[in-house]
Amino acid sequence: MMELTRKGEYAIRGIIHLAQLPPGKVALISEIAEATGVPQTFLAKILQNFAKIGIVQSFRGAGGGFMLGRSASKITLREVVEAVEGPIVPNRCLIGSGTCERDSTCGVHPVWRCHW
Amino acid sequence: MMELTRKGEYAIRGIIHLAQLPPGKVALISEIAEATGVPQTFLAKILQNFAKIGIVQSFRGAGGGFMLGRSASKITLREVVEAVEGPIVPNRCLIGSGTCERDSTCGVHPVWRCHW
DNA sequence: TATAAAAAGACTAAACTGGTCTTATAGGTG
DNA sequence: CACCTATAAGACCAGTTTAGTCTTTTTATA
The missing domain is CATH 1.10.10.10 (Winged helix-like DNA-binding domain superfamily/Winged helix DNA-binding domain)
Incomplete structure (x- = not known):
């Protein structure tokens, strides 16, 4: 929700x-x-x-x-x-670089980043 | 969050x-x-x-x-x-009219409604 | 029939939500 | 100073949600 x-x-x-x-x-x-x-x-x-x-x-x-x-x-x-x-951000992986271990491989990351 | x-x-x-x-x-x-x-x-x-x-x-x-x-x-x-x-909506009171008992008196409702 | 795969449902630990209750502390007033 | 009025702080708690796991069942293929 x-x-x-x-x-x-x-x-x-x-x-x-x-x-x-x-x-x-x-x-x-x-x-x-x-x-x-x-x-x-x-x-x-x-x-x-x-x-x-x-x-x-x-x-x-x-x-x-x-x-x-x-x-x-x-x-x-x-x-x-x-x-x-807390921060209004759709995904934890956007909070700061290094917080998500999938950062370098996950194809979803750049999409979030670009639209946020 | x-x-x-x-x-x-x-x-x-x-x-x-x-x-x-x-x-x-x-x-x-x-x-x-x-x-x-x-x-x-x-x-x-x-x-x-x-x-x-x-x-x-x-x-x-x-x-x-x-x-x-x-x-x-x-x-x-x-x-x-x-x-x-579930639905992406910032506040329960926007889900449907009648769901919030403060609907008629609360000054915040019309603001939410207008910006959503 | 045997096997491969998803479907369904019961179960769980941990965290979060939405509070309450008690005690402490700070500031006015007589 | 004593007393009263208020917020501050922190412990506590029941219920719900989250993020799963495990087991059993059903369906399709070879």
Whole structure:
């Protein structure tokens, strides 16, 4: 199934919710979870990860919460998806040269490479 | 990981092997498996499935084996991939209307739909 | 009939998915 | 300082999927 996982779908929903907030406003995880219909602790994990790579900013303690780490126009859907799902690439053998031992003999490799 | 599974990769290798044979020639599963570096019983499953949907033709008994079910030019990579991995669609909510209960309220849906 | 080959189906270990739960830590407030 | 509010971190878990293997059956040929 070449589909997003739940995690990917949830990540997008969360980011979009944050993007629609007035700039500078922080949102509680409980609020985001409720609005997006995502299990709160699961969404928290996702956003915590995003905080590490700068897509969102998090604030602990009273008055804390989450907001985007930079302006929405500088965050791509692809970036969000790849952050949770890993690189969008049709085949492992394209990730880097040397990762596939069939690289030199397999007739499929050059085709993938050319179309990607 | 938005990647092909092993099964998808193996399927492609198998089909390409068959496509490179002289037309009308049947290949033993053992031969295909060896040439493509795929575990034989696993590849057999894949090709047996392809036989059911007509992508390949199979012949049992002595002198049997596999060949393409139609000319290679009429078989698309997408068809092969979708046959093993399921439909290539980024999000479950696009599969059919009514499959997602957030359909009417979710701001993400129309975006997906429009770009797909 | 013997043999060669695919077909079918049961079975398995390991990894991944989609979470939950508990504890720790950081920041405000009185 | 004490207390409360929030995120952070990490252990844990059931269920599903992946990537196979193994055995038995069926079919075709010589």
